[in-house]
Amino acid sequence: MIYHTDLFEKMRALGAVENASLSELTSFHVGGTARFLLRPRSYSDIRDAAALCTENAIPFVLLGRGTNVLASDDGFDGLVIRFDTPIHAPVYDGSRVVACCGTSLMQLSRDTVKRGLSGMERLAGIPGTVGGACAMNAGAYGGEIRQILKRIRILHGGTDEWVTVSDTDLGYRTSRFSFPDAIALEAEFQLAFDDGTASETMQICMEKRREKQPLELPSAGSTFKRPPGHFAGALIEQCGLKGYSIGGAQVSTKHAGFIVNTGSATEADISELIARVIEVVKEKTGVTLEPEIKRI
Ligand SMILES: Cc1cc2nc3c(=O)[nH]c(=O)nc-3n(C[C@H](O)[C@H](O)[C@H](O)COP(=O)(O)OP(=O)(O)OC[C@H]3O[C@@H](n4cnc5c(N)ncnc54)[C@H](O)[C@@H]3O)c2cc1C
Known part of the structure; x- marks a missing residue:
């Protein structure tokens, strides 16, 4: 694709960098070069980047930590938005937590257990972001995002809205909150107060992972x-x-x-x-x- 000077300028103004190695952005460590890479620092960075790409027919893709992705050796002639850094800290209210989708799922799971909450302890070994986990309905050892995700803030077709999650929104390793259908910005989880077993369950699941994977x-x-x-x-x-x-x-x-x-x-x-x-x-x-x- 030919990028005219004004598009280059607009990409730079967004904070995008040129020629990023996809092998460094994905856990398989393979793949060619992405023409542009953006690491958003605000929700409006994501909104502006998606709008710019849509208006100018620039191919773009959203990544979390790239732990469920295989990148082509030919690279990607467009913009990769790597939403892998939290824009704000998780906000707790009793047994509910709202997290930015750029948050590490491992980190959030550990934090919830430390705070005496249960519901994420089986997910603690899954690498990647909260957004990637919602997109994939990630799960392990009987725990799954679907069991705890109550509301999600998504960007789709230029609209930014909170959606109440229903039973049919997430399936086995799939969800309707996945790029390109939607960009997940924030997620609200309903957890339970720990009955005293969450920490041990988390340790057992992590140990099984180390042993088997x-x-x-x-x-x-x-x-x-x-x-x-x-x-x-x-x-x-x-x-x-x-x-x-x-x-x-x-x-x-x-x-x-x-x-x-x-x-x-x-x-x-x-x-x-x-x-x-x-x-x-x-x-x-x-x-x-x-x-x-x-x-x-
Ligand atoms: C060692 C290892 C162990 C793993 N174990 C498990 C496991 O036990 N269970 C499990 O389910 N998975 C597992 N995975 C796979 C992977 O970690 C999960 O699918 C994880 O949830 C992906 O998160 P991510 O941020 O890396 O997403 P990415 O890999 O970056 O993206 C995955 C998909 O989600 C989309 N996406 C990412 N962020 C968003 C967002 N904010 N909004 C909309 N769409 C988005 C991407 O476009 C892409 O289609 C494992 C992976 C590794 C490397």
Whole structure:
């Protein structure tokens, strides 16, 4: 895309920088260059950037911490808005908390437990932002965003509004508060007062994670959604694919549900490996795996 001088100026005025490495912005650590990168410092930064891109037909994408994303080796010829820093601190009112969507979910979960609240303790090991977690309806060990998210402030089609969340708004690793349908700005969670078990539950969940997941290597977490009635990792292992590699991408030897970057992976390696895993699992078990990760 050709960017005229006045557009460059407008991007600069927003605070966007040029030529940012997507491999540094995503947890897989692969991908080419984003033409522009903006780290918003206010909600109006996000609103202005979205409006500028829409008015000028500039492609743009919203990221949290990029922990569920696979970025193309070809890069992204547009603006990446990385909403990964809180614009304000969480606001507590009894067992309710309102958090900026740029807040770290891990940090918020720990804080709530420390304050004697329960509801986020099982989510404490999930990397990424509150916004990314709402967009993905993130969950682990029986806890899920859907159980606690009550209201959400979203930007969509130029409108900025608080929405009361209903049961059908969030599904398995999906929600209607996900970019490009919406940009989540703030989220209100209804928690409960801790009966004295939240801290221990959090520790147990974190320990299970350290034991079972390849946290020492770059990944985007579970590569595939859980197919109904099965576990993706178990199916992949059963097909003899644990440890299977293409280039620098490998089906983790620790947890077959994770594809990891062993150091030199490209997006092409990871994409090829995903396709191969889907093909073999379908052939040998009849189950169709669906990727959980999003693409730029
Ligand atoms: C080691 C590891 C372990 C993981 N474990 C789990 C787990 O146990 N459970 C689980 O559910 N996930 C897990 N994940 C995946 C990932 O951490 C979650 O999906 C997380 O919620 C994504 O947050 P993020 O801020 O990184 O979002 P990103 O990866 O940046 O974005 C994910 C999607 O959400 C959209 N998005 C991000 N922010 C917003 C926003 N403010 N408004 C609208 N849309 C937005 C993006 O456009 C993109 O489509 C794991 C990942 C890793 C690397």
